[in-house]
Amino acid sequence: MSILDGIYKKAKLNPQKVAFPEADNWKMLQAAYETAKDGYITPILVGNSSLLRDLCIEKGYDCSIFRFVDIQDKEYKEKLINMYVSQEGRFLKEKALNRRMEDPLYFAMVMQAVEEADVTFAGINYTTGDVLMAGQMIIGLQQGVSTISSIGICDIPGYEGSEGSILAVGDSAVCTNPDAEQLANIAIEACDTVKALFDWEPRCAMVSYSTLGSGQGELAEKVVEAVKIANEKRPELAIDGEFQLDAAINPLVAQKKVLRESKVAGRANIIIWPDLNVGNIGVKLLQQFGHANAYGPLLLGFNKVICDCSRGAPVDEIKGNIVISSVRAAALTM
């Protein structure tokens, strides 16, 4: 069974409304159509409706599968704006929001903010920066979260970890140099996300060059502090460290290096990197030398689920990320 089979099954049980502000891109449209046709999502195409309909007809897609939302539909736009500005804690007011909503990405996110959609899925034409900025401005961050971060799901051939060949890692894509508090939040959100996706009991290792004080210095101290904060904030979660990577995932090494009880050491299913240098290089090592498939990045920290796929992503990868996003959104409603 592939990594995504279980997630696809879950998605079908509770299909979520996914807004696509880039459906004029053929890859995005195909991915939206195929995931919808198979019953994983309810797609909403946001943009120029007549153009999008023409594209669907040209591709031979059944238009009845989609909800088309035209960003020039004044009545609907006004309704969305009124709903949005009446929400507590929103920065933007009517005029400014009206202007921003000329961009389909912002329009889609406003729909999501007022519960007309459950996910905004973008990134094939928009840059990561565009998606993150719009997300911060329209959707906002979770309370107590000061930075956006991400995790990726790696399927590593030949790796026999505590969850078989699968390992969740974060942050390899977004947050450059988290402080201890931010690192703790990344670990906590990674646990919640992984639990929602896989029903795993999260075992999260915060990694460093040091295992429980074997190395000294401020880089390791940040990780120690982050573990402490995470444990204080969410004592029920198994978040532990600081561990070297081998002590985190290899039971034999853990036996030697971790001379105290730990639910995580040697059997971690989530690895939290100390910063983006490590994280990005780490995931590239997994891909290049370990021939891993990496899904994501799954963005963490927003009030709702936003997905920024890779601009070079093939249709199958986009479909995988759409379904993952849908399952994450469904978990928020439970």
Added chain:
Amino acid sequence: MDRKSIEDIVIESVCITYERDKSEISCETNIKEDLGGASILMVGLVSLIENELDVLVPLPVAASAKTIGELVDKVEGILKKG
């Protein structure tokens, strides 16, 4: 709108967003060093400026300003372009 009026609105917005007193903020205030804060505060600041001046200020443009004076310059430039 003249520069002074734009400056007043930008400074007022900075005070609200970063919870500072007006006396602490001037065109020389360095956004990163003197104000610090998370990037979400810059999002809030841009939103307030957009609300007040009815203009779209791209976040990367605002984020590239080192000082409040530079931010005022950028907003003024956008307003002039219409």
